[in-house]
Structures are given as C-alpha cells and as structure tokens.
Amino acid sequence: MTYAAWWRRAAATVIDLLPLVMLTAAGAALVWFTRDRVCDTDTSAFDGGAQCGDGYSTLGYVSLVVTWALMVGYLVWNFGYRQGRTGASLGKTAMHCRVIGQTSGAPIGFARSLLRQAVHLTDLPVVGYLWPLWDAKRQTFADMVMETVCVTPPRKRTPVSGTH
Known part of the structure; x- marks a missing residue:
C-alpha cells in the first residue's frame, strides 16, 4: 500500500462535503x-420596530431542525460508521x-474515526490540510494526533484470459 496523494484526499473531502452543501441549500x-411574507410588504419592518418578528414560518423552523438532524446523521454515518468500519467515507471510496x-x-473503528474528524478542526486555522504535501507519510495534523494514515490500496487485477 502507498500513502494517498494529497489531491486524492482533497477530492475525497469535496465529495464528502457535497451532501452537506445540498442539505444546507435545501434547508x-x-x-x-415558507417564510412569513407579511414582512415583505410591511413598511413598519424598516423602522426597526418589532412588528414583524423574524419572518420564519413554523415549517421553516421545522425544516431547519430536520436539516440539521440530517446533517449530523450523515456526518455520524459517513465518518463514524462507514469510515470507522471500512476505512473509507463516501469520498474516500470514490477516490x-x-x-x-x-x-x-x-480501519480505526467508530469512536476513533469520529474523534479523528473532530481533531481535523485543528487543521483548519493552520496549514494542517496542506501538511500532507511535504510530510513523508502524507499525514494531516489530525492523522499525526490520531496515529492514522491514509493509503491507496493496490487495485485488484483481474487475469486476462488468453485466446484459444
């Protein structure tokens, strides 16, 4: 096995984020x-008064809660269950x-995989996500802390049958 190239990891991250972006957009x-449109035409809304409220409908509030629940569920399933059990999130599978x-x-298991994703937050404000570009094991800071590596397994080759 070889350590996964940075571009593979970056592409996998983008793929993993797509469902979150779609859920955010849908929410x-x-x-x-579904907003309360009374505020759209009520001129008193522009005078700083509280006549209009926030404009969210009940359905709007419910959709926010449902969207957040789906996002958390996706994160736990994709990074905890799926990646913890098989070693690959949806994005890593694709890449x-x-x-x-x-x-x-x-594979590192459910809890350790979720913790690894949480530790990835330390990669954001520093060059942690770029660190694999020059690291010998191509690890992010989260990988170093969690003692994990991202690898590219060798592809299974199917034998080519000869012609008779």
Whole structure:
C-alpha cells in the first residue's frame, strides 16, 4: 500500500462535503420559500420596530431542525460508521483511499474515526490540510494526533484470459 496523494484526499473531502452543501441549500430554500411574507410588504419592518418578528414560518423552523438532524446523521454515518468500519467515507471510496491505523493497518473503528474528524478542526486555522504535501507519510495534523494514515490500496487485477 502507498500513502494517498494529497489531491486524492482533497477530492475525497469535496465529495464528502457535497451532501452537506445540498442539505444546507435545501434547508435554506425551505426557510426562504415558507417564510412569513407579511414582512415583505410591511413598511413598519424598516423602522426597526418589532412588528414583524423574524419572518420564519413554523415549517421553516421545522425544516431547519430536520436539516440539521440530517446533517449530523450523515456526518455520524459517513465518518463514524462507514469510515470507522471500512476505512473509507463516501469520498474516500470514490477516490480509492482508506484511513487505517498507523501500526495496526486496520480501519480505526467508530469512536476513533469520529474523534479523528473532530481533531481535523485543528487543521483548519493552520496549514494542517496542506501538511500532507511535504510530510513523508502524507499525514494531516489530525492523522499525526490520531496515529492514522491514509493509503491507496493496490487495485485488484483481474487475469486476462488468453485466446484459444
């Protein structure tokens, strides 16, 4: 196995974020299209008074709660269950890479995988996400803390049958 290239990891992250972006857009659209439109034409809304409230409808509030619940569920399923059990989130599956324990070589399990994702927040304000570009094991800061590596397993080759 070889360490996964930075571009594979970056592409996997983008793929993993797509469902979150779609859920956010759907939730925002539901809030917008179900809003209380009285505030749109009420001129008193512009004088700083509290006559109009926030403009959210009950359906808007419910859609926000449902959207957030779906987002949390997706994160727990994709990074905890899926990546913890198999080593690959949806994005990593698409990009043919796996997260494994540095010493065990096996998937890291549910809790450790979720914790690894939380530790990734430390990568944001620093160059942690770029660190794999020059690190010998191509690890982010979260990988170093959690003692994990992201690898590209060798592709299974199917034998080519000869012609008779």
